[in-house]
Amino acid sequence: MKIVQKKICLLGDFSVGKTSLIRRYVEERFDESYLSTIGVHMSRKRLERVDHFLDFFIWDLIGGEDFSTLGSNYLLGAAGALIACDLTRPETVPKLVYYAEQIRAVNETAALIFIGNKVDLTNARAVTDQNLRDAVSALANSFLLTSAKTGENVNEAFSQLADAIED
Numbered sequence: 001m002k003i004v005q006k007k008i009c010l011l012g013d014f015s016v017g018k019t020s021l022i023r024r025y026v027e028e029r030f031d032e033s034y035l036s037t038i039g040v041h042m043s044r045k046r047l048e049r050v051d052h053f054l055d056f057f058i059w060d061l062i063g064g065e066d067f068s069t070l071g072s073n074y075l076l077g078a079a080g081a082l083i084a085c086d087l088t089r090p091e092t093v094p095k096l097v098y099y100a101e102q103i104r105a106v107n108e109t110a111a112l113i114f115i116g117n118k119v120d121l122t123n124a125r126a127v128t129d130q131n132l133r134d135a136v137s138a139l140a141n142s143f144l145l146t147s148a149k150t151g152e153n154v155n156e157a158f159s160q161l162a163d164a165i166e167d
């Protein structure tokens with residue numbers, strides 16, 4: 001079968017769960033320990049589509065969220081992004097639009113899926129569905145609530161991104 005390759009990025013503020021979401025998706029596990037190094041990490045995940053394989057090359061920033069130091073290389077060539085906030089930290093919500101603007105500046109047709117992560121932390125939740133809907137309304141009419149810890153909606157988020165990219 002034909003193989004189609006696409007670069008995608010994880011975007012969002014520090015500690016919203018970007019690396020954990022990738023780990024959950026690619027290796028199907030969750031690691032409580034926290035590793036911090038500097039640079040970019042790339043994982044590959046193969047999805048079976050109707051008549052081809054889709055290989056996602058998933059880029060993740062390690063040790064920081066400041067991709068400006070990498071120039072536009074981090075975002076260059078990305079077909080789309082998952083853009084995440086942390087449902088326990090309202091200050092991470094307005095940044096969804098900031099990251100969307102960053103990737104759209106490099107690729108104006110980039111597919112974007114917005115995510116509210118850590119939905120398992122029900123007692124600490126400080127962001128409502130309506131807060132999220134309002135925050136992304138200029139760019140999208142939907143979002144997903146995920147948990148890298150339980151795996152809730154993690155596959156769904158990546159497969160919605162695949163659909164949006166191949167649409």
Ligand code: GDP
Pocket residue numbers: 012013014015016017018019020021031032033034117118119120121146147148149150
């Ligand atoms: P990043 O900076 O966006 O890559 O965030 P990390 O993936 O390193 O996660 C930051 C912290 O949040 C770590 O302590 C993770 O264990 C924790 N974390 C990430 N996702 C979740 C989640 O869905 N639920 C819970 N309870 N903790 C999470």
Ligand code: MG
Pocket residue numbers: 018019020060061062063
């Ligand atoms: Mg990370």
